[in-house]
Amino acid sequence: MAAKPVTSFVCSACGARTAKWSGRCDACGEWNTISEEKPLSAGPGAKSLGARRGNAVALGDLSTDEAPPPRTTSALSELDRVLGGGLVPGSASLVGGDPGIGKSTLLLQAAAAFAQAGLKTVYVSGEEASAQVRMRAGRLGLKGAPVQLAAETNLRNILTTLEAEKPDLAIVDSIQTMWLDTVEAAPGSVSQVRAAAHELTTFAKRTGTAVILVGHVTKDGQIAGPRVVEHMVDTVLYFEGERGHQFRILRAVKNRFGPADEIGVFEMTGRGLTEVANPSALFLGDRDSSTPGAAVFAGIEGTRPMLVEIQALVAPTPHAQPRRSVVGWDGQRLAMILAVLESRCGVPFTGLDVYLNVAGGMKITEPAADLAVAAALLSAREDSALPQASVVFGEISLSGALRPVSQAENRLKEAAKLGFTSAIAPTASKALSVPGMSIMTMSDLTAFVGDVFGAG
The missing domain is CATH 3.30.230.10 (Ribosomal Protein S5; domain 2)
Incomplete structure (x- = not known):
């Protein structure tokens, strides 16, 4: 007799799991953040998986020589430095930062820079209307950049569009606003964020499109949602800085294609972010x-x-x-x-x-x-x-x-x-x-x- 699936409850603030519902999360202390998470369906024949044979996986030794991944550089050398030398095709990156610190400004400038470098670029905004993004582009002097723009939160529609357009780079702002109709939870919940990140990361690996995701942060400065999202992606970047200072620091805390803890320094001006060539001075x-x-x-x-x-x-x-x-x-x-x-x-x-x-x-x-x-x-x-x-x-x-x-x-x-x-x-x-x-x-x-x- 097959075991009955066990229902668990997950905190949308910190991702902690409990066996029963309660009004307050014991792990982070937040109220009304615990919701039910239904188990994945085992599907027909799952209990007899041992009797089904899969395909053999090709194995290689450690001495196998492979060419380093190709990279595309942009006009933003500080961003290229943090990425490890440029953008890698098929990579998935996550950018987090405080509200109003300049994440959307940075990525809109990055989208324009990579588009002008020859990459077909799609910018999907789930937080702002297309008119608002165009207003920002006009203020930054980027209206002539060959960036394709969309305002959408339905991930099924976004993936269908990306499959048809086949871009080299897709920027999604932000992962917390995306929702899948196959997941019974509100946008921004642990289940939705995890499922959306999985779908977008899988799309990047399958098609070779580089995907950059924007993530909100909690009051402790950590990217909101389950920590498994940071394990899924190849690169995790934090955009830091004090609101009263004009300096902004883009820091890599994880990078599978370059050194971690690398930083890029920018200065916030009336026309967007400008690079700082000599931050020490x-x-x-x-x-x-x-x-x-x-x-x-x-x-x-x-x-x-x-x-x-x-x-x-x-x-x-x-x-x-x-x-x-x-x-x-x-x-x-x-x-x-x-x-x-x-x-x-x-x-x-x-x-x-x-x-x-x-x-x-x-x-x-x-x-x-x-x-x-x-x-x-x-x-x-x-x-x-x-x-x-x-x-x-x-x-x-x-x-x-x-x-x-x-x-x-x-x-x-x-x-x-x-x-x-x-x-x-x-x-x-x-x-x-x-x-x-x-x-x-x-x-x-x-x-x-x-x-x-x-x-x-």
Whole structure:
């Protein structure tokens, strides 16, 4: 006797599964987001699958040589960089970002750029009418681009159109607005998003059409819907930036055709997004080197060296519990740096509010920024500016030791190119030699505090 299919309930906010319905999701705490998900039909003969034979799959060894996938480049070199060198036929990409950050603007410019590069391009909008998209194209100066436009949310109609048109690139804005009439759920639900992503990804692999999907994000900054969508696609890109800053960062968090963590930098202007050829110079453009509480961090984003300013402010607190406010960095790592400074170096921050900011709306994740954060905090606390024209990088361990970081030479070369003449780095970097750069090496945080600030 065949087993009875088990009905499950899924949260549309986080994708968590439960055996029964409830008004509130135990995983994410959201209300009225749980809906029933019917199991897939087993179909006739499914229970006797073992008795049915499939087709043999051709096998090859690891030494088989295959040509790298062909790529199409556009006039947007920053986008090509993040994609790994250009657009790959048959690839499926997912672009996420906060509302109003510029996702639709970026992809409309990308559609025009790839169309002008010779690709037959179709742009499908499920959020805006065709007239609204044409208004944006007019504002961006793209009305003459050979892009085919449609406004539709029915995925059956969209796939039928794409099958007939056979484009080289299809952009769907957004995956949360698509719906299939074969799935009994509202658009944007977990079931609809998963099914729509599966259909579009399968279409891309079957026909060789490159597909770019736009995804909404949750309040935590993750792409809304089931995480399986990110596993289905080849590339996941996040479009980041602060609404009050003109800079936008396109970051690859997954890429099967290129390096992950690669970034492209854009500037939002009245005529759309413009590329930033030298982001380090732009992020440091308004910097005052004589101000206490500022340190220049020589970082690496993907394969690109990047210089950004880390700013700190330390002030007596009027509250019983001092504040710890962080923008652009990990708050838990800030707490660790403060604990190491107090425990290993004897520099207390008790009774002091601490504010930390990465200038320009940049977000830093690599541990190599530890020493620059510590330098900014000490500079603010001691009201003493760091040596002029100097950059700082290095990872701090819980023992207070400074650990070496990767690509130290590339970091220093980028700093020298922008006019910096000195650097503070872990001792393991002392073998480095960059023309025009004076490198001061430190073995631990205590030596750094004593030599640079005369404290400790």
